[in-house]
Amino acid sequence: MSKIAITIDGERLWVKVGISVAAALSMTSQPHCRLSVSGQPRAPFCSMGICQECRVSINGVRRLACQTLCQADMHITRSDNG
Ligand code: FES
Numbered sequence: 782m783s784k785i786a787i788t789i790d791g792e793r794l795w796v797k798v799g800i801s802v803a804a805a806l807s808m809t810s811q812p813h814c815r816l817s818v819s820g821q822p823r824a825p826f827c828s829m830g831i832c833q834e835c836r837v838s839i840n841g842v843r844r845l846a847c848q849t850l851c852q853a854d855m856h857i858t859r860s861d862n863g
Contacts, residue, residue, distance in 0.1 A: 785853040802846035802857055803828065803835050814846050815860035836860055 784795045789809055796805045803825040806812055813822035814835045825835040828847045835846035838858040846857075 785851060787851050787853070787855045787857060789857045790859055796851050798851075800851055802837065802839065802844070802849045802851055802855075805851050805857070806835075806837070806846055806859075811859075813859065 782797050782799075784797055786793055786795055787805060788794070789806065792809075794805060794808065796808065803814070806814060806825075811822075813824050814837050815823050817823055823834045825847050826832040827834070830845055830848045833845070836843055837846045837860055838844070839849060840856050843860070
């Protein structure tokens with residue numbers, strides 16, 4: 782299966798074509814998506830687009846990681862306090 786390069790918080794990562802951003806985040810040493818207002822790490826919970834726990838910034842736009850497939854050269858940023 783072919784791979785594509787994405788960037789997560791400035792770090793280059795090679796992932797298989799067809800995986801979600803949530804899956805890509807789980808491959809990193811810090812598998813959370815964002816920090817809560819109290820600083821607690823939050824991770825994908827429902828994987829169905831309902832809980833909103835997987836909010837990240839993708840190419841500057843707030844998106845749900847579980848509902849977004851990785852695209853080549855995608856820039857993903859974990860959200861703090863959001
Ligand atoms: S994990 Fe629940 S909306 Fe993405």
